[in-house]
Structure formats: structure tokens, C-alpha cells
Amino acid sequence: MNLTLKQFRAFAAIAELGSFTAAADRLQLTPSALSLLIKQLEETLGQRLIERGQGRTMLARAGTDLLPKVNDVLGALEEGIASVRQLRDQARGRVRIACTMTYGSRLIPPLIAAYRQRFPGIDIQLLDGVNDHLPDRVSSGEADFCLTQQRPRPIGLTEQPVFEDDLLVLCPPNHPLLALDRPTWKDATQYPFIMIKSGTLQSELHAFSPSLTLQTAYEVSVITTALGMVDAGLGLAVLGAKTARLMQGFDLVTVKLRDPFINRKICAYTRRDETLSPAAQGFLDFIRDSMADPDPSTSIPTDSQGHLQRQRGL
């Protein structure tokens, strides 16, 4: 028995509108195509469903029996389509992002606020945590994607570049580095550093020159600890320019060092062979677009020649 959706739609429209002409109009069918659909349905069911009277169209008894069942089918389908559309058009949806504390604190929250203004039905959850566990939270399915510094690609994940972030050195306002005209990393090796565990700074410097070895005064897990330590004069630390507002509240200054300029690629990692939900893809695209056209308030003014940059913490 070949029951088709078209037949059901035709039947339900005639039942609702009480007219072949009106139903044909609604379904954008010719009256003869509509009649054919009804005829097929009647033949399949072996029952007359619709009485075509003089001027008026009425359901036959079998049609009356059938109508609620057909409407159940169409109703369930409409609900399904509506639900898919909501997700597709981001009227509804959920995004779970794993990201570092730095980005989780300074970069992503305003973007969540902006995105939710556009798509109020989207629930965006931020899974903040320690950098090196981020990809695991994607692999496990806990997060849709993670946002982190480019790294050797974790198994089962796919990488998409999202933005680049210049690396700045944080120091107290009276630090000798600030007195130099064109401070370099070589200069910075003179001073103790607060290193972030599992950070890549030392290897980035070694890649430029094996002689660039920083003095590690402390090794901490999270950036806020490092900020406090720099503020206390225990050493220098690094921070992405895009998250420089983190240091607000500390009396600190940033310096962009050269030889090398360190510019970090921040990437999103997603599960391979798995389509992101429209909400997750939408928010990821939104992050990328926002970063390409950065709000000046979130980054440090730079000097085209890479001269010493200062910004006092507020």
C-alpha cells in the first residue's frame, strides 16, 4: 500500500477548506492534480473519502474516520520540521565551549552577550578550565568545540583557525625593560618569569633561538596567579593582547617584545566527522568575525614599528 505525504496533505486541505478549488490553491496544485491525489488515496484505502456534491464538498464517513489519523501524521511531521527549523535558524539551541580561563574570562563573555542579543534562544555554556584538558572535553562530547592555542592536532579532532593573538609581556610600571628603546626577548631573559604550566612560551623562543632561555621563577597553573605575582614584583609573565583587559585592577604595564614577535594562532577544535550544530557553528563563526574586526577596547594599541608599548592597568 503506497500512502504518500502528498495525498495526506491534499486530503487534509480539502477537509479543512471544504473545497477542491481552495485546497488546490493552497497546495499550489491544479484541481486535476489534486483530484488525482484523492483518487489514489481512495483507491489505496478502498474507500470513498470525499463526497463531491453539487457545489459543496463533504467528507464521506470513511473520510471522517480517517481525518484525525491523517492530521496526527501531518501534525507530528510539522512539529518535527518546526523543531529542525528552530535549531537550524538558531531560535533554539545549545553551545558548549571549552576554553582557557583567559579567554573564558575576558574574550568570550562579551561575545556571548552580543550573540544572545541576536539569538536569544541560544544557550551558550562556557566550560572554563585548564588549557591542556580542553581537547579532552571535546573528544568526550562534553563540549562542542574548544578554543585554544594551536597545538599538535589531538586524535579525532579537526582544527579550524579562529584568530591570532599577539603575545605581550606583563611587567610592573617601573620595570627596567620599559626603559629600553626596542626591547627584545634577549633582554627579557635577564629577568625572572612566572611560567604557566604546560605553556609553550619557552619552546616558541627556542624555536627562534636556542639561546633564548627564560629564568623560571615560578610555575603556576592559571593566569590570574601569574598576574598577582607580577604585581607583587616576583617576575614577568605573558598575556595575549586580546585578553589584556585581564590585568585591569592590577597596576601593570604590557610590553611587546621583538626577536621574535610572538603571534599565537588560536584555533577551534571540533570532533572529526561530526557536524557542528547550527548554533555551535554560528557562534564559532561569530567569534571569528568579531576577532577579525576587533573592538579596540579589547586589545592593546600597537605601534607600527613595534616600539615599546605601554598601557597602564586601570
Place this chain on the structure above:
Amino acid sequence: MALSFKQLRAFCAVAELGSFSAAAQRLSTTQSALSVMIKQLEKELQVTLIDRSTRRATLSIIGADFLPHASRVLEALDAVRTTSDAFQGRRPQRVNLASTLTYSANFLPQLLAHYGRQFPGVTVRLLDGPDEKALARVVDGEADFAVAPQRTTPAQLVQEPLFDDRRDIVCPRDHPLTRLERPTWTDALRYPFVATRPDAMLSLQADLHAFSPDLTLQPAYEVSEITTAIGLVSAGLGVMSLVSRADPFLVGFGLVRVELCDPVIFRQVSILTPRSRSLSPAAKSLRQFIRSNLLDNLILRSSL
């Protein structure tokens, strides 16, 4: 919209089995045909429902959201099929309906046409014939049931009143009866009477006697069939009694009905079913149809 139930079935199968090949096997189709159906569905909805990797097929987030909806659609579709099976079960293959000459020609044809449109799968045989034969056919089992005027009912049959049909006199258009202001049966019986079926005459006589012992039928002619009687009346040989449903017979014979009083006589038309034999679903559906559609003015009017 080019959505189809086939696409939904394909989607649900792949979702359930986690594999295109297993789903194709279950649905007795090819993997590529299945893949095309899923792609069409995704195109219609403008989303990705299934993530395909070399090894397995998994639901996307939207796919996981859509799956319960799609399952519900297919369940509801099964309910339609069940209804349809019920139709098939209810579908009478054949009904044998016995009736009399009058009602076989003037009342049942319209009803049967109506019934046939509603139940195209049913074949109804109308066994027309003399009145007493109609009942005999039900008793014998040749007919499932009969529609016939009330009469002494054989013990094997159950009689269920259907409607009342008025019995009056039929005469030529220029007959003196037509000029009377208030014609009565007493007036009518002054003229030669053409009697039809003996049992019909017996019931008429009983009704007349119940009103007045003076009203006695003395037929000038006794014939078997109404059509013969109409011919005789048309030839000016007398008057006859006829139920109003039979009026269409008069057309072409130049005859008219004269409504009589003292008494006004109705003849009850009944459905007669076998007492011990239960009706087939087919016959039941037709009987129910006749009962309920009697009230439909359209049909009554068209037969008058």
C-alpha cells in the same frame, strides 16, 4: 515540498541501526538509494541529520532532535494503516438485497448509488421481484436482508420499521375523483378497482375495515404486477391504490395520485433480516447506511 514517508523511514532505519548498509538491508533497498533519500531529506530540511564517516553513521545534533519526531510520524502512519485495514475488514464483498418492484425502482436505486460512491469496494446485488418473493429470499438465504412493505412476517425474520409510505388512489388525470374537494376512500371505492398483489390487498382491506366495516374492496381486476395495473387504469378500466414512492411509474401513463382521507392509510416499509443468521459486515454496513440515509432529505426528495 518533496518530503516523503520513504525518506523518514530511511532516516529512522539508519539512525536506529547506525549503518547505511544495515538499514538498506532492512528496507530491501540499495545503500545508494538509501543515501539519496537521506540526502533529499537533508536538502528539504536544509540541515545535516546524519554524520557519515567511513565506518558508521551517527546522528548530528539536529538529527538526534528530529529522530523522535520522525518516529512519531511513522507511528501515526501505522495508525492510518490500521484504520485502513479496518476499512478492508469492514469492506463487504457482496451484499444481496431483496426488495419489491416498487422500492427496487423508486427508492433503493438512489440509496445504492450513494452507498456505492462511499463504499466503492462493495458490490450490491438488488434482487427485485414480487413482494412475497423478497421475504422468501431472505428466509432462503439468497438475500442478506430485504426492504419491503410490512406484512405478516415469517418467524424466521425480524422486522424493523424503516419509513411510512402513504397509500392513495391513482386514476386518469380527468377522472371525476380529481374534481372532489375532499375525496374519501368511500368515494374511491365507487369506481372499479384494479387490485394488485393479494397480500397488499389484504393489508389494505384490513386498514379500511379498521376505519369502517362498510369499506370493502371489490376488485374489478386482479393482476400480479403494479405495471400491469397501471396499464389497466391508464386504459380507463378502473382505479388502483398505490404508495407514493411509486409515483414515478405514473409518468408517461397520464395518471395522477388522488390523496384520500377517511382513512389516511400509510404502509410501513421495513427492513427484514434473518432472525438466526447474523449479517455479514457487508450487509450490516448497507443496512446501517439505509437506516441513516433515510433521513437525508436529498435522497427523499430525489425519489419523490
